[in-house]
Amino acid sequence: xxxxSSIEWTDxxxxxxxxxDKVSPGCAHCYMFRDQARxxxxxxxxxxxxxxxxxxxxxxxxxxxxxxxIEVDEGRRMRVFTxxxxxxxxxDADEWRDEAxxxxxxxPQYDWQILTKRPELIAxxxxxxxxxxxxxxxxxxxxENRRFVxxxxxxxxxxxAVRFISAEPLLGPLIxxxxxxxxxxxCTYCAGLPGLDLAGIDWLIVGGxxxxxxxxMHEEWALQLLDASGAPDGDPAFFFKxxxxxxxxxxxxxxxxxxxxxxxxxxxxxxxxxxxxV
Numbered sequence: 001x002x003x004x005s006s007i008e009w010t011d012x013x014x015x016x017x018x019x020x021d022k023v024s025p026g027c028a029h030c031y032m033f034r035d036q037a038r039x040x041x042x043x044x045x046x047x048x049x050x051x052x053x054x055x056x057x058x059x060x061x062x063x064x065x066x067x068x069x070i071e072v073d074e075g076r077r078m079r080v081f082t083x084x085x086x087x088x089x090x091x092d093a094d095e096w097r098d099e100a101x102x103x104x105x106x107x108p109q110y111d112w113q114i115l116t117k118r119p120e121l122i123a124x125x126x127x128x129x130x131x132x133x134x135x136x137x138x139x140x141x142x143x144e145n146r147r148f149v150x151x152x153x154x155x156x157x158x159x160x161a162v163r164f165i166s167a168e169p170l171l172g173p174l175i176x177x178x179x180x181x182x183x184x185x186x187c188t189y190c191a192g193l194p195g196l197d198l199a200g201i202d203w204l205i206v207g208g209x210x211x212x213x214x215x216x217m218h219e220e221w222a223l224q225l226l227d228a229s230g231a232p233d234g235d236p237a238f239f240f241k242x243x244x245x246x247x248x249x250x251x252x253x254x255x256x257x258x259x260x261x262x263x264x265x266x267x268x269x270x271x272x273x274x275x276x277x278v
Contacts, residue, residue, distance in 0.1 A: 004066065008253070008261070009205060009239055010081040010113055011070060012063070016054050016100045017093045018085040019046035023117050026144035026169055029211050032085045046092035054099075057107050067109055077111045077136060088114045089121040101127040108136050111267055115140040115166055119154035126158075133160040138203070138267065140164035145172035146193040156200045162264050163202050167225060168241055169209030170217045175224040196228075202264035204229050204236045208244025208251065217244055222255055237262035 036043035208217035231238035243251025
């Protein structure tokens with residue numbers, strides 16, 4: 001069934017496989033490891049979902065009901081966060097990815113939001129008919145501090161209808177002038193590393209970390225990204241997800257006196273497609 005996700009920027013989550021391993025500081029407190037352990041599963045082992053879950057976007061009546069309600073009420077496609085319990089490009093899922101791509105291609109009625117911390121693996125794992133990108137697939141990378149801004153360069157080199165960055169959890173300043181050392185390059189936050197280049201990026205999500213061991217996000221870090229986005233009505237579209245804290249809703253969603261919930265115009269302009277079946 002559809003997840004009816006509580007994540008503000010999506011409608012549902014689809015997990016064709018689950019399990020992952022930690023590759024950077026943003027993974028340290030990942031909810032997947034906690035949740036899978038609670039279910040008695042090994043979160044470090046990547047396993048394919050059972051067929052009812054894998055095929056749900058195409059076959060589940062509840063998915064279709066949710067999709068139709070969004071199309072009628074909001075005039076857009078239903079957004080699906082793909083692999084919230086893993087990484088779509090994880091090498092341990094190579095044997096199932098063609099099957100997942102086939103389902104995605106057969107379901108143009110959804111906008112598939114694919115977020116990865118492994119952009120170096122994308123190019124070799126795209127479907128043969130990818131071309132300039134599937135119209136309804138959004139490709140994104142997670143960038144939590146300046147050590148990983150090169151993920152944006154790899155994303156830019158990949159053809160995609162929509163490219164996005166999730167700066168969540170934001171663990172340091174990402175823009176060229178560090179608000180801590182002001183370009184001196186001698187602080188623990190930026191270490192003199194280059195800043196984030198937003199050229200060619202359609203959507204920017206910013207948020208702090210939640211959970212009992214959350215690491216704080218400085219307001220200046222978020223404000224710099226807001227300014228760099230050119231919001232409102234700038235490029236990339238800007239979405240401020242949360243301040244973070246013990247719970248996702250602890251700090252609210254307001255930044256600079258308002259709530260930011262912009263979506264990429266490239267996605268908004270697409271026509272809603274009819275249902276396809278697998």
